[in-house]
Amino acid sequence: MGFKIVSDSSSNLLSYPNIDYVSVPLKILAGDKEFIDNEDLDLEAMLQYLKTYKGKSGTACPGQGEWMEAFGDAEQIFCITITSKLSGSYNAARLAKEEYEEMHPNRKVYVIDTMSAGANLKMIVEKIVALEKEGKSFEEICTLIEAYKERLELIFVLESLTNLANNGRVNPAVAKVAGVLGIRVVGAADDGVLNPLTKSRGEKGALKDIIKIVKERGYCGGTFIIEECMNLSMANKLKELILEMYPEAEVRIEPMTGLCSFYAEKGGLIIGYEIK
Ligand code: X90
Secondary structure (H helix, E strand, C coil): CCCEEEEEHHHCCCCCCCCCEEEECCEEEECCEEEECCCCCCHHHHHHHHHHCCCCEEEECCCHHHHHHHHCCCCEEEEEECCCCCCCHHHHHHHHHHHHHHHCCCCEEEEEECCCCCHHHHHHHHHHHHHHHCCCCHHHHHHHHHHHHCCEEEEEEECCCHHHHHCCCCCHHHHHHHHCCCEEEEEEEECCEEEEEEEEEHHHHHHHHHHHHHHHCCEEEEEEEEEECCCHHHHHHHHHHHHHHCCCCEEEEEECCHHHHHHHCCCCEEEEEEEC
16 A cells, blocks of 8 residues: 655646655736646746736645645645745645544544755655655654655755745845845755855856855765756756766756746756755
8 A cells, every 4th residue: 555645836846657646736826817836837928927917926825625635535645845934835734634634533644844845845755755665664754754854955046036025935135135136145945944145146156155055064965956947057057066076966957846936036046955
């Protein structure tokens, strides 16, 4: 009997071949337009629309009912959410877990607050899959995932923090800095929130700062996932720099889906990696 894995779409992982996996979409709202972060979303069209749209835009997390639906009729479920410090997704998932377990006393849902976003959720999903393949039990996986979470870090590079600031997810003063032409903010997910670390000059400066930061924070050559929003060229440069230092590292470049693209904006990178 297999486990089911469900994650909200901040994971940038919409499907997982041959695994009982479901992505639960967040939504991007702009006026009377609603973009659902699923496989049908036309990302470029969304970004284009947002560029010209002058009104208020925001996002909405899945509710309890949407999580319940995703649980389906599985007996053992791993449920992975974006940081509870910035979204109601985790809270809704907890409520869904309580309702689900009450309705089905023999079923179990383990909800994981990643205190992060993007690549870190994806890395947890992949770890669960690997542990299941090793034959680990549900309880064993829960314990091992808690330990794995401690070894995950997330860095971001943003050219614009406008949508984060407009939605109260980052200090407007930090957003103002990033608004200056050529300045990129490099920061980390610390304690479940965005922690700005540097104001870097241009792409070159940002790349240099990222390398310094990931080394200082303990990266030494494991998995390194670069998620990009319309910025393959910078992602490729970063990949090269990492491989120069750690030729054995597993470096992957993957696109962001809707939710992360909305907040990271065009040019943004989210980087998830393992430390020892
Ligand atoms: O509930 C909702 O509407 C979703 C709100 C999400 C707000 C933050 C999303 C951040 C996405 C930006 C760079 C990575 C930041 C990591 C912070 C822990 C991506």
